[in-house]
Amino acid sequence: MSTGPEAHSDPTPVPEQGTDPSPLDLEGPWSLLRCPRCQSGLTAVLAPDTGELAELSCERCSRGYPVHLGIPLVTARPQEWRERWEHGLGRFADWMIRAEKELQVAFFDEELSDRSQNRLRQVIGALGRHREEVLALMSRGGLTAKAASDKQVGTAGYSPETYFNHILRDYGWQSEVDEVSASWARLRQVLPADFQPGTTLVLGAGTGRLAWQLATEFAPSASVLALDVNPLPFIVTRLLMAGEAVELTELPAHPKRSSLVAQTRRLQCALPPAPRLSFLLADGLEPPVAPGKWDTVVAPWFVDEVPTDAAVVPGLARSLLREGGAFICVGPLLYDNAHTKPFVRYCADEFVDLVKRAGFEVTAGKYEAESYMASPLSSHTRMEHVLYLHARKVSSLRVVPPEVPPYLKPGPGASLPIPVPPGLHETQFSPEQVAAVAALVDGSRNVRQIVKILIDRGVLVNDGTAESAARGCLKIMLKQLREAAAGQPQG
Numbered sequence: 001m002s003t004g005p006e007a008h009s010d011p012t013p014v015p016e017q018g019t020d021p022s023p024l025d026l027e028g029p030w031s032l033l034r035c036p037r038c039q040s041g042l043t044a045v046l047a048p049d050t051g052e053l054a055e056l057s058c059e060r061c062s063r064g065y066p067v068h069l070g071i072p073l074v075t076a077r078p079q080e081w082r083e084r085w086e087h088g089l090g091r092f093a094d095w096m097i098r099a100e101k102e103l104q105v106a107f108f109d110e111e112l113s114d115r116s117q118n119r120l121r122q123v124i125g126a127l128g129r130h131r132e133e134v135l136a137l138m139s140r141g142g143l144t145a146k147a148a149s150d151k152q153v154g155t156a157g158y159s160p161e162t163y164f165n166h167i168l169r170d171y172g173w174q175s176e177v178d179e180v181s182a183s184w185a186r187l188r189q190v191l192p193a194d195f196q197p198g199t200t201l202v203l204g205a206g207t208g209r210l211a212w213q214l215a216t217e218f219a220p221s222a223s224v225l226a227l228d229v230n231p232l233p234f235i236v237t238r239l240l241m242a243g244e245a246v247e248l249t250e251l252p253a254h255p256k257r258s259s260l261v262a263q264t265r266r267l268q269c270a271l272p273p274a275p276r277l278s279f280l281l282a283d284g285l286e287p288p289v290a291p292g293k294w295d296t297v298v299a300p301w302f303v304d305e306v307p308t309d310a311a312v313v314p315g316l317a318r319s320l321l322r323e324g325g326a327f328i329c330v331g332p333l334l335y336d337n338a339h340t341k342p343f344v345r346y347c348a349d350e351f352v353d354l355v356k357r358a359g360f361e362v363t364a365g366k367y368e369a370e371s372y373m374a375s376p377l378s379s380h381t382r383m384e385h386v387l388y389l390h391a392r393k394v395s396s397l398r399v400v401p402p403e404v405p406p407y408l409k410p411g412p413g414a415s416l417p418i419p420v421p422p423g424l425h426e427t428q429f430s431p432e433q434v435a436a437v438a439a440l441v442d443g444s445r446n447v448r449q450i451v452k453i454l455i456d457r458g459v460l461v462n463d464g465t466a467e468s469a470a471r472g473c474l475k476i477m478l479k480q481l482r483e484a485a486a487g488q489p490q491g
């Protein structure tokens, strides 16, 4: 990425309040950003008056990518993302005002004990503070609340409340409940003794607290890019790194006592500013960065969050890493039923297999219970098993992904005849659905014809899933044939 001459000034190690602690890290991840439209490099456009980063511009197609408080938004449709955030902010503000009014009515109308009245008084005040704080922080990132149209009112939209507790956990609770240091200590246990992250991409970085830790612990060699789709946590971290005071009000969903229904905290972080930590608003599933160049890719509490098959994440990490690069994956495997189908809700052991299959050598792993989001104000927390994994990308020659034959590809593939594979008649297949499909492979039938026969026989149900079920059975059949040929036990 080329930049103007102003950008070459040395980063200030300990910034004065309000100065930018992480200007352009030209040798690091910034140079690896790519235009999501044409994959060309991006050029920094600096504001002539302040010398601050104003925009990123594509070197080839000249498309511009906006910058929010020093954080570029690099996606094919930045304006849509902005609108989603601003409409989400509008919905949040409306909701907070409504909630405040309802409580005010209850405060005056209902027969409440002194203690309950006091609780309501605290919540009413805190709702207003919380709303104002969030709106003010978002406006620091150039984002203002907009009225949501009917079309945009829905559950799928953005809310600044999503992952809000991550900000409090990372910068608010630490003097009482320090999950951050505990998690970092566990992660250190799986990192090799000589670990150096080098040029690092953190996918789904949240506040960027872990990215900050990596950039600080391994300074000056580490150069870290924290990527997320959610602006508010990044805005908070940017302000804290710039030495600004940030206050946030917490309203726990399940307070321990009526005196703990709300608390305004001054956020802080013990880490020094990290000049080689940068932030990027972008889609982590299609990161706008150069492939094959990263020394380390970190996926913290990410793989089960994305509305896709978690198996894509190790594959994605592999494509981003240089040979020998490290994939660090941390998190529980807690899938959202709404967007993850049962057959891809991998348990931790399955996920480790997926990482190996994607072309990694798993060097260390831990999978233990830990507490999650234990707010000092809350009566409720959860325990979850968390996987900490360090893996190294191995030579592509050692990875032989099974080739998907054309007749197994959805669409036109379903009308191609399925050849009889060697060993078909000598092999016993299981479970019985696989055996039923294998028995119909005769060299001329295709997937569609096999599906029809099996629906007629009542082996498959005609509910729109039969074809993919038959393809799945054929894949298992081929896997069992490979295992039989290699003399491995089947199943």
Ligand SMILES: C[S@@+](CC[C@H](N)C(=O)[O-])C[C@H]1O[C@@H](n2cnc3c(N)ncnc32)[C@H](O)[C@@H]1O
Residues within 6 Å of the ligand: 163, 166, 203, 204, 205, 206, 207, 227, 228, 229, 230, 282, 283, 284, 285, 300, 301, 302, 305, 306
């Ligand atoms: C459970 S949080 C974990 C945050 C942080 N890594 C941590 O450990 O505290 C999941 C994060 O993934 C982010 N995320 C979800 N989908 C994403 C996507 N497609 N691209 C980038 N980030 C995403 C969310 O915004 C959120 O910050």
